[in-house]
Amino acid sequence: MVKVTLDNVSKFFGKVKAVVDLNLEVRDGEFVALLGPSGCGKTTTLLMIAGIYKPTKGRILFDEVDVTDLPPKDRNIGMVFQSYALYPHMTVYDNIAFPLKLKKVPKHEIDKKVKEVAKLLQIDNLLNRKPAQLSGGQQQRVALGRALVKEPDVLLLDEPLSNLDAKLRVMMRAEIKRLQKELKITTIYVTHDQVEAMSMADRIAVMRAGRLQQYAEPEVLYNKPINLFVAGFIGNPPMNFIEGSIKEENGEYYFESEGLKLKLSKDLGELVASKSTDVVLGIRPEHIRVITSGEVDNAIDATVYVIEPLGRDLVINVKVDNTLLKILSTPGLKLEPGQKVKLVFPEEKIHFFDKYTEKAII
Amino acid sequence: MSKLPIPTYRITPWLFLTPLFIMIALAWIGPLFLTVYLGFTDLQLKNFIAFIKDFFTPQVHFTLDNFRRIFLAQDPYIPEVARITMIYVGSVLAINAFFALVLSIAIAYFVKSELISMSLRVSWLLPRITPGIVYALMWNWFVSRDGMFNLLLRLAGIPESWLPSNWLLDKPYSQLLMIIVNGYIGASFGMIVYTAAIKSIPPDLINAALVDGASEFQVARRIIIPLLKWPIMFVTAWQTLSLMASYDVILMVWGAAQGASPSEVLGITKVAGVTVWSLYAYTQAFSQYQYGYAAAISLVLVAIGLGLIVFYFKVFGFRRLMEPSRVEV
Missing domain, CATH: 3.40.50.300 (P-loop containing nucleotide triphosphate hydrolases)
Structure with missing residues (x-):
């Protein structure tokens, strides 16, 4: 050997x-x-x-x-x-x-x-x-x-x-x-x-x-x-990517893209903004949480596009404005195409990449 | 209701094949029957006119004399012709089927540069694409008294007394030349088949053998040659049959290129010891004007050829031989 x-x-x-x-x-x-x-x-x-x-x-x-x-x-x-x-x-x-x-x-x-x-x-x-x-x-x-x-x-x-x-x-x-x-x-x-x-x-x-x-x-x-x-x-379905930019408003950091505004914690926002403001947000399908009812803080509005049941898993395709996102979920969630839902991106699961160098920021 | 017309899709293929059938009938089946017919007659220049008048009538005198001459050694030259033919077919076959294999492996496998490989392949194709008579003349010049070959030998310090007076006429040099001259042309056929087959061996197989620990030589011997089994058999069968019937190059080198008339050819080839069976049939017909005898001699060749075809089909399997030559992978 x-x-x-x-x-x-x-x-x-x-x-x-x-x-x-x-x-x-x-x-x-x-x-x-x-x-x-x-x-x-x-x-x-x-x-x-x-x-x-x-x-x-x-x-x-x-x-x-x-x-x-x-x-x-x-x-x-x-x-x-x-x-x-x-x-x-x-x-x-x-x-x-x-x-x-x-x-x-x-x-x-x-x-x-x-x-x-x-x-x-x-x-x-x-x-x-x-x-x-x-x-x-x-x-x-x-x-x-x-x-x-x-x-x-x-x-x-x-x-x-x-x-x-x-x-x-x-x-x-x-x-x-x-x-x-x-x-x-x-x-x-x-x-x-x-x-x-x-x-x-x-x-x-x-x-x-x-x-x-x-x-x-x-x-x-x-x-x-x-x-x-x-x-x-790596990963199947692949990681979701959303192009956007980091904005600072009144000392608070946001990730902004078409039809999407996500508030970031100060630490994360500062860190990302210090590297680049034109970024790509990445989040794995299994890390997005889907909320069908009730009010949630810092959630993103989305529309169910299509559902792919895979037996053990459920792949939910949703549209945020014109961006298609795949979400991996467990069966049991009753969803219909066209239904309005809210998405939660847990901050510790979010990746940021520089839009131009494509390198990971975090 | 009237009878249905034959659909055109049934007729069209036959229509396209008709010219081919006419050609085969005129150029192959016709002459074959004529040869069989003439082989049992004593047609020669002397009785030509009389014979033509009686052609295909009961007046024609049928005889087995021709075959007696061949098989009962009444023609003293026949055993010599048979011997020369065996040497010729055997040696040139060795070049065309086996030396060509060695060359092909060298060119298509050992030589890794595509450019060099290509130019080597072309150089072996040159004699085949050169017009036959030009090729024959070039050999004549090459080995003539003051030709390039002798010049090179002299330059190499070979004493004058060692050189034969005539390379083309002195045995065994003349017979060696017969083999080389034909082999140089014939090898290209096998090489085309072999190099194509070698190139069609998946590179993975050769890489696998290299990884398994084979040297380049072992790859050739243990992988490439066994995979070329069918191409080798095909080339061998094909070349035996075509060599038996071929005499054109010998006729050109020892005949036309020397400026010899058809009547002189037999004399020259006898001296040189290059009278192969089919050439003997040719000279009997066109320089001795013994048409009946010539037909009988050719018939013997046809019989041997048919025998060999049956043999090859039996040994190799008819269907496998008729399929395009292939590499088993």
Whole structure:
């Protein structure tokens, strides 16, 4: 097991800057997710760690060893590809045995290890089949088996669950996490699915357009997003954003937007105003309280737009003037489209971002 | 009620196919029947006019003499022709199917620069896109007495006495040239098929093998070649059949490019030892004017070809062979 360090790594394809000045440290035995929308450079990063791509600039270290110029075969990595990339002309057994055969491991030892891994992944009854005869989930396990059989120092997973159906995905999510904790392999997991990243990873590196946005534990990303992008990317339904400005009237601070005036505490108001007056207010759907009757202090008038019942949850879409907000609530609230409601934004749950730099103020 | 007219959608495809059918009938089925017919006659220049008069009448004298000449060694040159043909087909096939594979892997996989890969591919295509006679003339110049090849050898310090008096006529150099000249053209066919197939292998598979610990060479041997199984079989089958019937390049290099008339070709190719079976049939017809005998010789080739087709279909499976060549992924 090793620690993986990316030191100022960049990768350019001609004029396209796939990854720019990436600094990342993955601790020994840690499970890190590279999260971002497609084209953000996460797979390129993974392929650089694998040694398939050579960084244009920067260094990659495994523990203290510089592996930047090492070919993939000398890095002792296991990798699962999005397409699984099973060798179609080999049986499941031969697929899993392939890395060991290349290492010239004795035959009986190969046999022992392949069967061990196959048993661990519950594919020991499929060893004589060809990949084409397997279901997606089975192929995925074989790919995982092939990556694990050589006991790699680093396990790289490139969207391994994206080709599975929703039910299987949730199952495999837990299984991969358990496996990783059991084997304690340093793991880097690429995904565009924030739920996968949040549920599996010890730390998440959020990337956008080749640049690292924030690298932190899931709770930190969720509660303290560093900028608008991270705030909007993490969480489902996503955080609500309202553009507006901070106004000071008679020593009191307000957040003002079209059809909305929210009084802020003095501390918060001063803090935000000292950084910027053109701001974006962010609040997560589960943090907005809906009041259907009675008078509440500092509430916002809204109209119910549409209701999405999800069984356990209820997503209420409301309009404040022309801004659509999503609110996550529990079922039981009887609401009709067109109904007037009042919203309460608990101040400790409000985020403010600078409108121009998009950076978090608080 | 009258009978329904045949709907146009039934007729239209046949209408479009008619020119093709006419071409096939005139250029392939017709000559095939004629060859079979003539193969059992003694048509030659001497009895040509008389024969034409009796064409397709009971007066035509049918005989098995031609086949006796071929199979009972009454034509002393036949065993030599058979031997040369086997060397020719075997060696050129090795170039076209297997050397082309090695080259394709080198060009499409080992050479990572697309520009270099492209120019290498084009350089191997050049002989095929060059007009045949130009290609033949260039070889003639290249290996002539004071040609570039000898010049290079002299520059390399090879003594004059070691050089053959004529590369094109002295065996075994002449036969080696026969193989090289044909292989250089023929390899491009396999290369087009192979490089396309290699490029269609998903990069993930190759990356997976690299991550699994394979060297570039092991990727070629354990991933790329097994995945090219069908293209290799297809090219092998195709090339055996087309090589057996091909003599055009030999005829041009050892005939037209030397300024030889059709009647001189057989003499030259006999000396050079490059008379392949189909060329022998050609010379029997067009320089010896033994039309019946020539047809019989070609028929043997047709029979072997049909046999091979049946064999390939049996071994590879008819349907799989007829499908577009593919990579199994």
